Amino acid sequence: MPVLEVTNLKKSYVAPDGERTPILDLPQFSIDAGRQVALRGASGSGKTTFLNLVAGVLRADEGRVVLAGLDLTVLSEAERDRMRARNVGYVFQTFNLLQGYTALENVLLGMMFGKGLDRAAAEALLERVGLHDRMHYRPRQLSVGQQQRVAVARALANDPGLVLADEPTGNLDVHHANAALDLMCEACAENGAALLLVSHDTAILERFDDVRELAELNRVGAETA
Amino acid sequence: MRGLWFLVRRSLRQHILSTVITVLAVALASGLVMAVFSINTQTHKAFTGGETGFDAVLGARGSPLQLVLNTIFHLETSPGNIPWSLYQEIKRDPRVKLAIPYAVGDNYLGFRVVGTTPEIFTDFEYRKGTKFRVQGHDPANPDGPRIFDPELREAVIGSYVAQKTGLRFGSVFSPYHGIDFREKAQHGEQYVVVGVLEPTNSPSDRVIWIPIEGIYRMGGHYLRGAGEDYEAKPEEEIPDEHKEVSSVMLKFRGGKMVGMRLVEDINTRGKVATLAYPIGEVMAELFQKLGWVTRILTLVAYLVVAVATGSILASIYNTMNERRREFAILRALGARRATVFSVIVAEAVSIAALGSALGIVVCGCILWGAAVVVRAQTGVVLDPFTYHTALVATPAGMLLLGALAGLLPAFKAYSTDVAENLAPQS
Numbered sequence: 001m002p003v004l005e006v007t008n009l010k011k012s013y014v015a016p017d018g019e020r021t022p023i024l025d026l027p028q029f030s031i032d033a034g035r036q037v038a039l040r041g042a043s044g045s046g047k048t049t050f051l052n053l054v055a056g057v058l059r060a061d062e063g064r065v066v067l068a069g070l071d072l073t074v075l076s077e078a079e080r081d082r083m084r085a086r087n088v089g090y091v092f093q094t095f096n097l098l099q100g101y102t103a104l105e106n107v108l109l110g111m112m113f114g115k116g117l118d119r120a121a122a123e124a125l126l127e128r129v130g131l132h133d134r135m136h137y138r139p140r141q142l143s144v145g146q147q148q149r150v151a152v153a154r155a156l157a158n159d160p161g162l163v164l165a166d167e168p169t170g171n172l173d174v175h176h177a178n179a180a181l182d183l184m185c186e187a188c189a190e191n192g193a194a195l196l197l198v199s200h201d202t203a204i205l206e207r208f209d210d211v212r213e214l215a216e217l218n219r220v221g222a223e224t225a
Numbered sequence: 226m227r228g229l230w231f232l233v234r235r236s237l238r239q240h241i242l243s244t245v246i247t248v249l250a251v252a253l254a255s256g257l258v259m260a261v262f263s264i265n266t267q268t269h270k271a272f273t274g275g276e277t278g279f280d281a282v283l284g285a286r287g288s289p290l291q292l293v294l295n296t297i298f299h300l301e302t303s304p305g306n307i308p309w310s311l312y313q314e315i316k317r318d319p320r321v322k323l324a325i326p327y328a329v330g331d332n333y334l335g336f337r338v339v340g341t342t343p344e345i346f347t348d349f350e351y352r353k354g355t356k357f358r359v360q361g362h363d364p365a366n367p368d369g370p371r372i373f374d375p376e377l378r379e380a381v382i383g384s385y386v387a388q389k390t391g392l393r394f395g396s397v398f399s400p401y402h403g404i405d406f407r408e409k410a411q412h413g414e415q416y417v418v419v420g421v422l423e424p425t426n427s428p429s430d431r432v433i434w435i436p437i438e439g440i441y442r443m444g445g446h447y448l449r450g451a452g453e454d455y456e457a458k459p460e461e462e463i464p465d466e467h468k469e470v471s472s473v474m475l476k477f478r479g480g481k482m483v484g485m486r487l488v489e490d491i492n493t494r495g496k497v498a499t500l501a502y503p504i505g506e507v508m509a510e511l512f513q514k515l516g517w518v519t520r521i522l523t524l525v526a527y528l529v530v531a532v533a534t535g536s537i538l539a540s541i542y543n544t545m546n547e548r549r550r551e552f553a554i555l556r557a558l559g560a561r562r563a564t565v566f567s568v569i570v571a572e573a574v575s576i577a578a579l580g581s582a583l584g585i586v587v588c589g590c591i592l593w594g595a596a597v598v599v600r601a602q603t604g605v606v607l608d609p610f611t612y613h614t615a616l617v618a619t620p621a622g623m624l625l626l627g628a629l630a631g632l633l634p635a636f637k638a639y640s641t642d643v644a645e646n647l648a649p650q651s
Contacts (some may be wrong), residue, residue, distance in 0.1 A: 051643075057557060057643045078561050085559020092647060096554045100239030105231075112228040113559030154558075 002030040002066075003161045003194045004054060009063035011049055022048050025219035026063070029212075033161065036185055036195040038205045041214035047198040050214070051164045054196070056080030057087050068161050085113035089155030089193065091184065093167035095147050097139040103150045104135040109196050110157030125153040128222060129183060145176040156191055163188050165197040169204055227639055229564070232555075233571045241541040244576060247533075251580020254533035255623045256587025258526040263588065264595050265519050267607045271599075272298070273508040275425075278351040281484055281502035283307065283315055283324075283491065284472040289501035290510055291385055296327055296472040296605050297504060298428045299337045303329050307498050308450045309468035315475065320483045323476035328440040333398055335406040336386045338433045342439030346372040346381070349474075351425055359420035360384075361394070370394050370420045375436040381420040385430035385604060392418050400433075402445060412443050428604030441468065470471035475500075525649070530626065533580070537573050538630040545637045552638050553646035562639050569635035571629055577627025581620035588616070 006029040012022040024046045031037050041047040052058040053065060058071045059080075065072040068087045072080055089110070097106050107122040126135050129149040131142075139147050148168070155163050165184060169177035181204060188195040197208070205211050237244045277297050284292040285305030294301040306328075316324040325348075328340035338553045346357050360379065361370040372380035392398060396418040402410040416435060424430055439462055440446065447454040448467040453469040477483040484502045491500040494578055501507050510517075592609035600606050 048647075052644045052647075056648075057558065071329055081556070081559055081561040084557075089561075090557050092557075095393065096550070096557070096647065098551055098554060109555070110558055112231065113555075113561075113564070117228060117231065158559075174391070196346070 001033055003033040003035075003068060004029075004031045004196070005045055005064075005066040006030065006054070007064045008067075009050075009053060009059065009065060010061045011046075011053060012061055016116070017148045018059060022220045024053070026217055027219065029213050029217060031162070031194045031196055034189075034192050035210065036188060036208060038199070038208035038211045039196060039198040039214055040200060040211055041198055042200055045214050046220070047214060049164055051090075051166050051196070051198060054162075055090060055164055086115070086158060087161050089158065089160040089163040090158065091151050091155045091163065091165040091168045093170045095139075095151040097147055097150055097154075099139050102136045102138055103131055103142065103146075103153075104197070105158050106139070106150055107153045110154035114158030114160075117161070122153075122157065124158060126150070128187070129153045144172060145179060148172065148180040149183060152180070152187055156187055159191060160193055162194045162196065165195065167199050167201075168197065169199070169201065174203070177201075177204065178207075229567055229571055232568045233575055236568065236572055237575060240540070240544055247536050247540040247576050248580045248583060250533045250536045251623060251627075252583035252587050253292070254526075255527055255581045255584030256320060256591060259584060259613070259615045259619045260591035260595070261519075261522050261526045262619075263592055263611070264383055264607070265522075267592075267611060268599065268605070268615055269509075269512055271605045271607060273505045273512065277504055278349055278476070279504065280477045281473045281487070281500050281504065282472050283311070283475055283498055283500050286497060286499050289296055289507045291589065292472060292499060292501045293504055293507045294443075294511075295329070296474060298605070299339070300433055300603060303471045304499075306449070306469035306471055307473070308467035309465050309470060310450075311451040311498055312470050312473045313465075315473055318487075320478055320487065320593055321475055322478045323474075325349060325474045326437055326470040327472045327474060328383045328437050328470050330404070330440060330446065330578045331400040331402055331443060332404060332406055332411065333386075333392075333400050333433055333574040334390050335381075336390065336431055336433055337404065338380075338400045338435055340435050340437035342437060343375055345434060349476075351427055351429060357381075357425065357429070358423045360423050362420065373419055373436055375438060377436070378414060378416045379419045379436070381422060381434045382418055383422050383430040383434075383604075384424040384579045385600070386433055387421045392421075394418055394421060400435075400443065410591075412445070414439070414443055426606035431604040437470070438463070511546050519635070526566045530623070533623075534626040534630050537627055538633060539575050540576070541569060541573055541631060542634040544639070545634050548638070549641050549646045552641040552644045556643040557647055558642065565641070566639040569638045570631040573627045573629075573631025573634075574624055577623045577630075581623045581625075584620065584623070585616065611649050 006026055009024060009026040011024040012020045013150055013204055015021050039047065049058065053060050058208060060073050065081065070083055075083065098109065100147055101109065104122055108117055111117055111122060123135060126132060129152055131146060131149055134142060134146060168184065169180050261314050282292050285307050285428055287304035291301055291304045312324065312326045317323055321594040322429050325341055325344050330339060350356050359370045359372060363369050379484055397415050399415050400412050401407060402412060417583060441448060442457045446455055448469055450469040451466045457463050459564050488500050556641045589609055596607040596609050
C-alpha cells in the first residue's frame with residue numbers, strides 16, 4: 001500500500017522577468033509504506049522542490065500528491081501544515097537544527113506540532129541514536145556526525161509514515177556519511193517509516209535497492225530546471 | 226499553548242541581552258507612569274483632602290494659600306501678623322469652637338519653632354477623636370514627659386524632629402532666628418524638651434512647639450501689635466495691645482454655613498485679616514496652579530512608554546532577519562503561519578508583562594523615594610502601597626502596547642517563505 005502517491009505533478013516558478021519557468025513535471029511516483037527509496041538527481045534538477053511539494057511546503061500547480069491517504073493539493077495551507085507535522089519527518093542537508101536549542105529541545109520541537117511534547121520519548125530517541133550523554137548540548141557543541149543524529153531523531157520524533165532526506169550526508173565525510181545513513185535506514189525500518197532520500201552521491205545511492213532517476217521521471221529537462 | 230510558551234521562553238533566552246534591556250526599559254516606563262499617577266493622586270489627596278483637624282485659618286490680609294501653607298504645612302513665610310485682640314475676638318465668637326494662636330519666626334536646624342497655647346495638646350484633635358500624645362507620658366509622674374508649661378522655657382517636639390535632630394526628653398537647645406536655618410542667628414534663650422509627640426504622620430511631626438510667650442520674649446523679637454516696636458522685658462508682663470499672632474487655627478461649631486458667613490464677615494467686609502476657608506479648596510488652588518507640572522510629567526511618562534514600546538518592536542524586529550531560517554524550519558516541522566505569528570506576539574507580550582511586573586517594583590521604589598522626600602520637606606506622609614487604578618491600568622495598557630509592537634515583526638515572521646529559507650535549492 002503506497003504511503004505516497006504522486007500523479008501528474010507540475011510545478012513552475014515565475015522568473016524575475018515575469019516568465020513562468022517549469023521545474024517539475026512528474027507523471028507518476030509512489031512509495032509503498034516502509035520502503036526505502038533513493039532519488040538521484042543532479043544539482044538544479046528539482047529534487048528539493050519535489051521534496052517540498054511532497055511535504056506540502058510548496059503547493060503544486062497541477063496534479064495530485066496523496067500522502068497517507070490525503071490529497072495535499074486540495075488541502076489548505078494550515079491543513080497541509082498539520083498533515084506534515086503528523087506524517088512527515090524531514091532531514092535536511094544542513095540539518096537545520098535550531099542553534100539556540102539543546103539537542104533534546106530540537107527533538108522536542110519535532111514533536112511540538114505533531115503528537116505534542118513528550119520529554120521521555122524525546123530522551124528515548126536521543127538515547128537510541130547514541131546521544132544519551134549529549135542531550136543538553138547545543139548544536140555548535142556537537143560534532144557534525146552528532147548533529148546529524150539529532151536531525152534524524154527529530155525527523156522520527158512524531159513517528160511519521162514518511163521520512164524525507166534531502167542530501168542528508170552532503171556535509172559529512174565518507175565515514176560519517178555511512179554511519180548516518182545506517183542510522184537513518186535502521187531507525188526508519190524500526191519505526192516502519194518509508195524513507196525517500198534524494199542525493200547525487202553515487203556512493204550513497206549504491207546502498208539502496210530502489211534507486212530512481214529524477215531526470216528520467218521529470219519531463220522537464222534538467223537544463224531548463 | 227504549552228508548545229507556544231516553550232518557543233517563547235527559548236527565544237527570549239536565546240536573545241537574553243536584548244530581552245533584559247527591553248524588559249528594563251519597559252519596567253522603567255511603566256514604573257514611571259504608575260508612580261506619576263500615584264504620586265499625583267496621593268499628594269493631591271494628602272494636601273487637599275487630608276484631615277488637618279482645623280476648619281479654617283485666620284491670618285494677615287493676603288493670600289489664603291500662603292496662610293494655609295505657612296500654618297497647616299509649616300512651609301513658606303508668614304504673610305504677616307494680626308493683633309492679639311483679633312485672636313481674642315474670634316475666640317469669643319460663639320460660632321467658633323476652638324481658636325489656637327500660632328506665632329512663628331524661629332527655627333531649630335531648619336525645623337519650625339511654633340509658639341502656641343497648651344490647647345494645641347489638650348483640646349485640638351488632629352484627627353477626629355485623636356489628640357497629640359506625648360511619648361511616655363504618665364500623669365502620675367510629674368517629672369516625666371509631658372506638655373510644656375506656658376510660663377516656662379519648655380518645648381514639645383514632633384517625632385520627626387526628634388528623629389532628625391537627636392533631641393529627646395531632657396535635651397536643651399537654643400532656637401535660631403528666622404524661618405530658614407542660619408548658623409549665626411542663634412538665640413541665647415535655652416529651651417528644655419519636656420516631651421516628644423507620638424508620630425501623627427502629619428506636618429506636625431516636623432514642628433517644635435513652645436509657649437507663645439516664648440516667641441514674644443525671644444531676644445531680638447519686636448512686637449508691633451500697637452503699631453510701634455515693643456521688646457518684651459524680663460519679669461514684666463506683656464500688655465495685650467502689643468501682642469500679635471501669625472495666625473489663628475479655627476474649629477467651628479456647625480457646618481459649612483458658619484464658615485461661609487465668617488468668610489463674608491472677615492474677607493468681604495473686613496480689611497484687616499484673611500480667613501482661609503475651606504482649607505482643602507485653598508490647597509486645591511495650589512494644585513490648579515501647578516497643574517502644568519503634572520501635565521508635563523504625565524506627557525514625559527507617556528513619551529517614555531512610547532519609547533519602551535518602540536524598543537520592544539525594535540528588539541524583536543532586529544532579530545527577524547537572523548530568525549527567518551528558524552521560522553522556515555519550524556514551518557517545515559509543521560508549525561502553522563498562525564503559530565509563528567503567535568510566537569512573536571507572545572514574545573512581545575511576555576517582554577511587556579515581565580517589564581510591567583518589574584515596573585511595579587520600580588514604581589514602589591519611586592513612591593518610597595518620593596514619600597521620603599515629601600515627608601522630609603512637608604511632613605505629609607504618602608503611602609507607597611496605596612492602591613491606585615494606574616497600578617492595574619498601566620500593566621494592562623503595556624501588555625496591549627506590547628502586543629501591538631509585536632504585530633509588525635509577527636507579520637514578517639508570518640510571511641516567511643519556507644522553501645526559500647530552508648536548505649539551498651538543488
